[in-house]
Amino acid sequence: MAEARQQTARSVIGSFALIAGVVAFAAAAFAYTAGWFSPDRLTPHRLVDAFTPQGGEPPLGHRRNHAKGICFTGIFESNGAGSELSRAGAFAQGQYPVLGRFNLGTPNPNAPDATVRVRGIGLSISTPDGQEWRMALINPPFFAVSTPQAFYELLVASGSKDPNAMPTFAKANPEIAKFGEWAKSAPWTGSYAEERFNSLDAFVFTDNSGAEHAVRWSLLPAAQPLAVSPDELAKRGPDFLEQEITERIRGGPARWTMQVTVANPGDQTADPTQAWPQDRRTVDVGMLVVQQIEAEPDGPCRDINFDPTVLPSGIRTSDDPFPAARSAAYARSYDLRTSEAKDYPRTAPGASQ
Amino acid sequence: MNGVQRFTPLQRLLHWVLAICILAMLFIGVGMVSSIEPKYLTLVSIHKPLGMAILVLALIRLVVRLRYGAPPLPADLPEPMKLAAHLSHYALYALMIALPLIGWGMLSAAAYPVKIWGGVTLPAILPQSDSLHTALWNAHFYLAFVFFALILMHVAAALFHALVRRDGVFDSMGPALTRE
Numbered sequence: 001m002a003e004a005r006q007q008t009a010r011s012v013i014g015s016f017a018l019i020a021g022v023v024a025f026a027a028a029a030f031a032y033t034a035g036w037f038s039p040d041r042l043t044p045h046r047l048v049d050a051f052t053p054q055g056g057e058p059p060l061g062h063r064r065n066h067a068k069g070i071c072f073t074g075i076f077e078s079n080g081a082g083s084e085l086s087r088a089g090a091f092a093q094g095q096y097p098v099l100g101r102f103n104l105g106t107p108n109p110n111a112p113d114a115t116v117r118v119r120g121i122g123l124s125i126s127t128p129d130g131q132e133w134r135m136a137l138i139n140p141p142f143f144a145v146s147t148p149q150a151f152y153e154l155l156v157a158s159g160s161k162d163p164n165a166m167p168t169f170a171k172a173n174p175e176i177a178k179f180g181e182w183a184k185s186a187p188w189t190g191s192y193a194e195e196r197f198n199s200l201d202a203f204v205f206t207d208n209s210g211a212e213h214a215v216r217w218s219l220l221p222a223a224q225p226l227a228v229s230p231d232e233l234a235k236r237g238p239d240f241l242e243q244e245i246t247e248r249i250r251g252g253p254a255r256w257t258m259q260v261t262v263a264n265p266g267d268q269t270a271d272p273t274q275a276w277p278q279d280r281r282t283v284d285v286g287m288l289v290v291q292q293i294e295a296e297p298d299g300p301c302r303d304i305n306f307d308p309t310v311l312p313s314g315i316r317t318s319d320d321p322f323p324a325a326r327s328a329a330y331a332r333s334y335d336l337r338t339s340e341a342k343d344y345p346r347t348a349p350g351a352s353q
Numbered sequence: 354m355n356g357v358q359r360f361t362p363l364q365r366l367l368h369w370v371l372a373i374c375i376l377a378m379l380f381i382g383v384g385m386v387s388s389i390e391p392k393y394l395t396l397v398s399i400h401k402p403l404g405m406a407i408l409v410l411a412l413i414r415l416v417v418r419l420r421y422g423a424p425p426l427p428a429d430l431p432e433p434m435k436l437a438a439h440l441s442h443y444a445l446y447a448l449m450i451a452l453p454l455i456g457w458g459m460l461s462a463a464a465y466p467v468k469i470w471g472g473v474t475l476p477a478i479l480p481q482s483d484s485l486h487t488a489l490w491n492a493h494f495y496l497a498f499v500f501f502a503l504i505l506m507h508v509a510a511a512l513f514h515a516l517v518r519r520d521g522v523f524d525s526m527g528p529a530l531t532r533e
Contacts, residue, residue: 015516022503022512030501034383043387130474132466148389303483304464309394313472318396325389327397334463335490338483 044332047152047325051107059157061344062109064333066120066136069103070242071299074253074290076125082285085213085260086205089127089313091244091285098288099124101301102192102245105138113241114233117168117183121197121219122306123288131312134305136221136326137197140186143272144179148325175273187227189235192245193254194225201308202269202318205260214263218278219256219288246293256288269318298348305334358424361524367414368526374407375449379501401456402469412485415446427520438510441503448500452493454478459489 035041051065052058059067075095082091090096095127104111105118120138127133145151150173157169189195197219205213233240248254262281268274296302309317311326317323339343360368377399385396426435460467461477462485468474479485515523 012517015512018516019509019512023509026505026508030380030383033380033387035387039386042389043389044389047389129472130466131468131472240461303481307465310466317391319391323392324391324394328385328389328393335487338463339487339490341483341487 007186029327042149042152044328046331047129047155048150048332048336050152050155050159056159058336059107059109061337061340061342063103063337064329066103066105066122067107067109068099068111068113068116069122069296069301070245071292071294071296072100072102072245072249072290072302073292073300074098074100074158074288076286076288077256078286079284081283082205082260083208085207085215085262085283085285086314088133088205088312089129089131090125090133090312091314092127096125096127098290099126099300099304100242100290101299101304101306102295104241110238112234112238114188114230114236114238118242119192119197120194121194121195122301122304123302124306124310127312129312132310133312134316135199135308136306137199139149139195139197140179140182140200141198142178142182142275143200145173146271146273148177148321148343151322151325178273187225188230188233189225190228190233190240190244191223191248192241193223193248194221194324196220196225197256199308200272201320201322202263203311203320203323204269204316204318206314206316214269215260216263217258217260217285220259222255222257242295249290249293254290256290258285258288259283260285270320272320272322295347297344298346303334303338305330307331359527360423361417361421364414364417364421365477365526365528367410367417369528371407371410371414371449374403374410375500376404376504378407379497379504382497399469399479401460401467404453405475407449408457411446411449411453415450418446424525427522428520430518430520441507441510444503445500445507446498448503452496452500455489455493455496458494461487462486462489463482 031037036041048064058064063069076090076098077095078091080091080093082088083093085091092328101122103122104113104116104118105120106116113226118138118140122136124135125133145154153169154173154176157165160166170180191206199217202214202216205215207213238241245254260283261276262283263269263276264280267276267280294300307327307330308323311317359365370422381396381400381403385393385400388396400461426438430438457467457475458479462482464477466474467477479489511523511526514520
């Protein structure tokens with residue numbers, strides 16, 4: 001009897017050890033999945049934090065990048081030609097409401113307009129099937145780096161006080177030189193309405209037959225671009241772009257043709273630093289018509305995340321790694337800025353959301 | 354263990370299906386928010402429909418539970434343990450219903466389309482609002498960790514019943530569907 005009781009005591013200790021082991025293993029697996037054992041993992045937190053150089057203040061309440069911008073509303077006039085490439089509702093002939101944002105590629109919401117090389121546009125096209133197509137395009141014809149990891153390293157290098165940081169980065173990522181060349185030589189314009197905006201990332205369209213087409217797309221301005229030197233632009237004041245587009249659209253809408261470029265079989269889709277050859281087929285699928293400008297603090301684009309992976313059926317991401325990284329980082333930026341709304345007050349009476 | 358009352362087969366099925374779904378959901382959740390790789394999109398695209406599936410299954414489970422009840426706990430189980438068992442089960446039910454709703458509300462408050470399988474977009478259940486989004490985001494995040502901690506306690510308690518007390522409580526929800 002005593003022996004039996006002893007055995008039971010021993011097996012009870014074993015049982016408790018087993019229970020503790022199961023719980024510890026599950027907790028460790030959870031922590032591992034969360035990245036708590038992987039301090040080197042490039043998380044959305046680290047990527048977004050890299051926009052703020054060490055010791056710097058993040059733009060509280062604002063987007064962590066492309067922080068300066070202005071809202072607009074308008075329509076997308078689809079001509080129906082895109083239907084051969086994708087079954088997305090936005091390509092069926094018709095007019096669809098658009099919400100968007102012109103912006104500057106800077107983490108500083110107060111940057112003088114003439115100091116920011118990259119200009120961008122965020123768009124959301126809503127269709128009657130309840131779906132949305134969001135995108136964020138910029139004006140360079142190709143991207144600066146080939147991978148999200150390299151983009152993170154670029155942010156770290158350009159925020160570094162070490163004079164060798166950028167040269168070291170450029171040696172390891174030679175594709176940046178081409179972007180530097182563009183930044184130096186491409187003409188500047190005096191208006192968002194004169195900019196060509198490009199998706200750069202490749203996506204995959206699926207047509208009604210189920211066939212897939214690798215594509216990129218651009219918004220081609222109807223307004224004739226007029227080159228203006230940055231020195232000349234600087235004289236127009238720190239916010240000339242917002243003032244100019246507000247004035248211009250008060251006088252009538254601004255337009256862009258949406259042009260889809262279709263890859264040839266075998267064209268790479270993973271690297272947005274590599275533009276496809278000029279002779280690839282293009283399809284003009286419709287017209288973006290910007291009808292009204294609204295300041296950002298109370299504007300409808302303020303709390304919209306122009307996440308390029310919010311896609312309707314008929315469009316999906318390709319093997320380009322950037323849309324996923326952008327989606328993760330944009331979400332982090334969104335979560336931060338919406339929690340900091342008090343640092344970016346709304347101005348309209350009663351706007352207290 | 355003879356004469357031990359068990360949950361109905363439907364209840365046991367729902368329990369184990371939900372157990373798998375919820376554990377997968379929690380791991381997907383912490384995995385996706387710490388990744389910027391292409392798998393991020395895959396995980397998010399599973400997280401949303403799986404959350405909706407959990408919500409539906411949990412509501413069915415609640416109805417089934419109210420209809421069929423639960424076997425009584427062993428009479429010799431100490432009162433504090435009985436209390437812990439009852440409270441933790443209220444909390445588990447509350448969380449498996451609340452977390453998907455909070456997630457849905459959080460996406461609604463951020464004006465994200467809530468896309469689930471087959472291009473189906475769920476309607477927004479809340480108006481767009483930065484303050485609501487922030488409150489719900491925090492609730493979703495922290496309650497998920499509370500949920501995981503509760504599940505660990507639940508597993509520990511279940512194994513305690515199975516291995517130490519051997520009182521039939523584990524068998525009442527045991528995965529074997531045929532042994533009665």
